[in-house]
Amino acid sequence: MTQPRYSRRQVMKGAAGAALSLSLAQLIAACGLPGTRDTGWEAGYDWDAWWKKQKQNGHLNFASWPLYIDTEGGKHPSLQKFTKETGIDVTYSPVIQDNAAFFSQISPVLQNGQSIGYDLIVMSNGWQLTQLMQNRWLIPLDHSRLPNFEKYAGTVATDLAYDPHNTYCAVWQAGVTAIAYDEKQVDGPIDSIEALFDPKYKGKVGMLSDPDELGTAGLIALGIDPQTSTYSDWKKAAALLTKQRDQGIVRQYYDNSYIKALEDGDLAITQAYSGDVFQANNSGYPNLKFVIPKEGAVLWRDNSVIPYHAANPVDALEWINFYYEPEIQALIADWVNYVSPVPAAKPIIANQLDDPTVANSPLVFPSEAELARLKEYPLTETIKTHEQWVGLFDPIIQS
C-alpha cells in the first residue's frame, strides 16, 4: 500500500481503455452509454467510521497545476519540509492544465469504480467540481485531522457558496478574474469593465475562452450579480458579448495564453487572472496593470479534494493540514502570488521572508472590504442549467 498503485501514464491509458471498453461493451449490451449518476459511494455511507480505520501510508500522490507551488532549483521546499517532518514522501504531478480536460480523463475511471491514482487533486470551483461532488466521487474531509485548517483558514477558504461546510473542499489558492491592461496602449488608468467593450480598443481586446469567465464578465458589465442571475440575464449577457465580438472589438478568446499576448503588445486590455499579472510585473513587464473594476470581479478558488478510491487519504489530509500552517503557506503564497487562504501568512512573508511587495499586495492578501466587493460565478447546479449556460456562450467563443 505504500507504493502508488498507478503511474500517470497508467492513468491516461486506463482512462482511454476504460472509455473504449465501457462504450463498446455498453453498445452491445444495452445500446446506450451509461451516465455518471450513482457511480460514486452510496448515500449515507458512514465516513466517520471509515476514517477511524484509515492509517498513514507514508506516501502521497498529489496532482496539481503547473507553476502552482513554491519551486527552487526544480525542488519544492514546502513539500521537502513536509516529507522531513512527517516521513510522507510526495509524488507531485503538475498535470492539470484545464478543469474540463482533466475531468474528461478521470471521469471514465471514477465511473468504473477505480482509483485515478492520485490521492489529492486541485480543481477550480465550477461545473466539473460540482459534478465530482454530486456524483459522490469525492471523500468527505475528516476535519478532526485538520486542526490547522480550523485555526488558520481565512474567509476565502471557509465561505464557499458551492461547499458551505467545507465537506469536500480545502482551498489550495484562490484568485480574481478581472482586467489587465498595457499602460502604454491605453489612455489613462482604467477602472471600469466598460473598457472591454470600448470600440476605441477595437481588435486589441482579449476575452477568455472559458465560458464561465466570458459569461460572468458579460453579467458584471450589465450590473447583474452573477451568483443570483437567471437564464434571462444570461441571454442579455450573451447578446452583449455577441455585439462586442461582431463589432470587431474582441481580438481573440484566449486560454492561459492571453498573458503572452499582453506581454507581446498584441492586446491593450484583456480579462486576466490576478496571479499571472503579478508574476509578469516581476519578470520584466511593469507596464501591465491589473485592476478590479468598480463593477466588481469574480473570486474563484482552486480546491484540494480527495477523489474516491484514493489509496492514501490520511497522507492527503496530513498535507492539507500542513499547508494551512502559516509558515508553510508563506512559502507557497510568496511564490505563486495568488490569493492565499491563510491570512496569518502575511506577517511571515513581510518579516521572515522579507518580501513586503507580496505581503502588502491586495491581490495576495485582500482585506475583508475588498473581498466583499468580489463575486461568485453563477451556480450551475444541474446539467440542464449547465447546458443552457454553455449553449449561450460557446457559440460566441467558437463562431
Add this chain to the structure above:
Amino acid sequence: MKSRLAPYLQTAPSMLWLGLFFIVPLVAIVSISLMTGNSIDGYNLTWNFSVFPDALDQYSPQLGRSFLYGGISTLLALVAMYPVAYWIAFHGGRRKSLFLFLLLLPFLVSFIIRILTWQFILSDEGIVLGTLKDIGILGENAHILSTPAAVVTGLTYDALPWMALPIYVALEKIDRDLVEAAGDLYASGYQQFRRIIVPLSAPGIYAGILLVGISNIGDYLSAQILGGPSTTMIGNIIQTQYVQNGDFPVASALSLMLMMALLLCVFVYAWVFGTRTIQEYA
C-alpha cells in the same frame, strides 16, 4: 484445402486490424451519434437522425470554413513546394539527401512548438509586423494573428514537407532521357516542363494534395493557437463538444459528417483527376 485457406489466413491479421481499429469504432461512432441524453443520466440509442441536419444547420459555417482553409493551404503548399522538390530532384546533384534532410529538419521539432513560434513571428510588435510598422508600411493597428491569414499560414507551413516528399519522389523517378528527347525535338524549356515533367509528376502531386488536404481540413490546433473570434474550424467544435461539454452524440455526428464530406471530395477528386490521368502518364 490447405491452399484454398491460405490467402484468407494470410490476410487474417490485416482483416482483424481493420475490424478492430476501423469497423468497430465506426459502428460505435455511428450509434453514439444517434443517441440522446447527457453525461450524468447517460445516453440512450433513440435513433435520433435529426442530429445530422441540426448539427449541419448550427455548424455549417465552421464546416465550410474548414474546407476553405484546408483547400487554400493545400494549394499554397503545392505552389511553394513544387519548385523546391523540382530543384532538389533535378539540380540537387550529389547533395540531394542533404537538401532533403534540411527540408525536414524543422519538422523534428514538436508541432506545438512550431505553431507557437509562428505566434511569436507574427505578433503585433514582432520581427515582421514591428519592422513593417516602424518603416510605415503598415498602420499601427494592423495585425495578422487572430485572422484567417494566420490560420492559413500555420496550416500551410505544417503541410510543406508532406507536400514536398511525394512530389520529390515522383520527380526523381522521371527518366531524364525523356526530358532530353523533348529538348532534341525542339521543345522549349517551358514546353518540356509543361508537357513532360508536370504530367509525369502527377502521381506525386495527387498524393501530396490528398495527404495535406485531408489532414488540414480536420486540423484544429492552428485555428486554436493562431486564430481569432471567427476562424473556428470544425475540428475545434468537435474537440469542444467532446472534451469540454461531454456531448458525445453531437461530436460523433460532426466527425461522421466531416468524414463523409472528405470521402466525397476524395472520390470526386479521384474520378476527375485521379487514376485515369495517373495511369495515362505513369
